[in-house]
Amino acid sequence: MPAPYPREFRDDVVRVAQNREPGTRLRQIAQDFGISESYLTNWMRQAEIEAGNKPGTTKAEAEELRTARRRIRLLEQENEVLRRVAAYLSQANLPKMMYPLVKELATDGIPVVVSLRVLKLARQPYYRWLENPLTRTDLDQAYRANALHAAHQNDPEFGYRLLRDEAENAGEPMATRTAWRLCQANRWHSAFGTKRGKNGRRPGPPVHDDRVKRQFTAQGLNQLWLTDITGHPTGEGKLYLCAIKDLYAGRIVGYSMAGRMQASLAVDALHQAVARRGGTSVVAGCVVHSDRGSQFSSNLFQDALTRHGLLGSMGQVGSAGDNAAMESFFALLQKNVLDRRQWATREELRTAIVTWIEKTYHRRRRQDRLGRLTPVECEMIMDPTTAHAA
Numbered sequence: 001m002p003a004p005y006p007r008e009f010r011d012d013v014v015r016v017a018q019n020r021e022p023g024t025r026l027r028q029i030a031q032d033f034g035i036s037e038s039y040l041t042n043w044m045r046q047a048e049i050e051a052g053n054k055p056g057t058t059k060a061e062a063e064e065l066r067t068a069r070r071r072i073r074l075l076e077q078e079n080e081v082l083r084r085v086a087a088y089l090s091q092a093n094l095p096k097m098m099y100p101l102v103k104e105l106a107t108d109g110i111p112v113v114v115s116l117r118v119l120k121l122a123r124q125p126y127y128r129w130l131e132n133p134l135t136r137t138d139l140d141q142a143y144r145a146n147a148l149h150a151a152h153q154n155d156p157e158f159g160y161r162l163l164r165d166e167a168e169n170a171g172e173p174m175a176t177r178t179a180w181r182l183c184q185a186n187r188w189h190s191a192f193g194t195k196r197g198k199n200g201r202r203p204g205p206p207v208h209d210d211r212v213k214r215q216f217t218a219q220g221l222n223q224l225w226l227t228d229i230t231g232h233p234t235g236e237g238k239l240y241l242c243a244i245k246d247l248y249a250g251r252i253v254g255y256s257m258a259g260r261m262q263a264s265l266a267v268d269a270l271h272q273a274v275a276r277r278g279g280t281s282v283v284a285g286c287v288v289h290s291d292r293g294s295q296f297s298s299n300l301f302q303d304a305l306t307r308h309g310l311l312g313s314m315g316q317v318g319s320a321g322d323n324a325a326m327e328s329f330f331a332l333l334q335k336n337v338l339d340r341r342q343w344a345t346r347e348e349l350r351t352a353i354v355t356w357i358e359k360t361y362h363r364r365r366r367q368d369r370l371g372r373l374t375p376v377e378c379e380m381i382m383d384p385t386t387a388h389a390a
Helices: 007-018 026-033 037-050 059-089 098-107 112-119 123-129 136-154 160-169 176-186 263-276 299-307 320-338 346-361 375-382 384-389
Strands: 224-234 237-246 251-258 287-290 311-314
Touching: 007 026, 007 037, 007 263, 007 346, 026 037, 026 346, 059 098, 059 112, 098 112, 098 123, 112 123, 136 160, 136 176, 136 299, 160 176, 224 263, 224 320, 224 346, 237 263, 237 320, 237 346, 251 263, 251 346, 251 375, 263 299, 299 311, 320 346
Parallel strands: 224 287, 287 311
Antiparallel strands: 224 237, 237 251
C-alpha cells in the first residue's frame, strides 16, 4: 500500500486547484502535480466539507469522535480499577495495601495515573514506594529540564523564553524564571547570543562527513538528495522554504513552508520526499546532503534520517560551493518568483512557489544537462513507476 500524500502537499494542491484559471481542468492540474484525478477530486470534496459547502464529516467532527472513543476507553479502564479493587478488598486475612494493586494494574495495561486518580492516591508516595529516591520537586525539575533540553537540541537558536514555550507545548509548563534558571545552570544559550570568531572559538564538528565533496553527480534516482532552507519577506513576515532536490534529474521531491525556521521545517520536507518517492523501502541508502545549519544538525532531523534509512552528509561552514547545486535552484526561484513583485501574505507567496515548482520547473523548464528534457520527462524515461509515484 503506497504511503499517503503529506497533509501540506494536499493543501497546496487543493489551493492551486481552487484558484485555477477559467478553462483549466482538474485533470491537467492533477497531471501537473503527478497525482491521479480521483485523488484531487476527493481532496477538493473534503475541502468543501470543511468549508461547510457540502454535507459530510469534517475533521473537527472526526476529532470529536476520536475524543469520545478515548473517553470511553478511559471509563472502561476506571471501571476495571474499581472492579479489581472490590475483589481485592473482599479477600480475607490479607493486608490491604493499594500500591501493589496499582503496580499489578499497570502490568495489565491500566495506566498508573488512572489507577491513582480512581483510588485518590498521590503519585509521589507511590513512586517512592517503588524505591524512587527522587522527591516530587526533583522529578518535576528533571521533566522540565528534559523538555527544555529537547527543545534546545532541535532549535539551538531559541532563547529561554522560546524554549519555555516549546516545553509547554510538549506538556511541561513552567514559569519563565524557572526556564531561565534551568537554561543558565545547563548553559543552554541561544546560538545567536553566542559570540563567534573571538577567543579562538570554532564551530563544533559536523554531525556527518562530507560524502559529496562537490561531486554533484548521480547515476540514478534516489541516490543523492540535496537540501537547504531559504526565506523571503511578505507583508505578514518571512516565509521559509525547505526544499529537497534529487540530483539525478533535478526534481524537487519534497518541500515544506512555514513562518518560522525550525527543525520541524526540515523534517516535514524530508517526510514529504520519502512519501512522494514511494516510502522508506524505496529511498533507503540515499545520501541527503546539507550545510551545517542547526535545523539539519538537530536530533529531530537525525532521527528522521535514521528512521528512513537515509545517509547524512554535510559540507563545510560558510562554504556555499559545498551545496552549489541546491543554491542554483534557489537562485532560479529567487529570479522567477520571489523577486518578481511584493507579496502581501504568506499564503499568496506559498501558492506562487508551489505552482512554479510543480508546473513550470518540473514540467516546462528544459535543461541542457538532461538533453533538453524536463525533470519529469527525464525521470519517466529512467523509471516510469517512480516518476509517476512522485
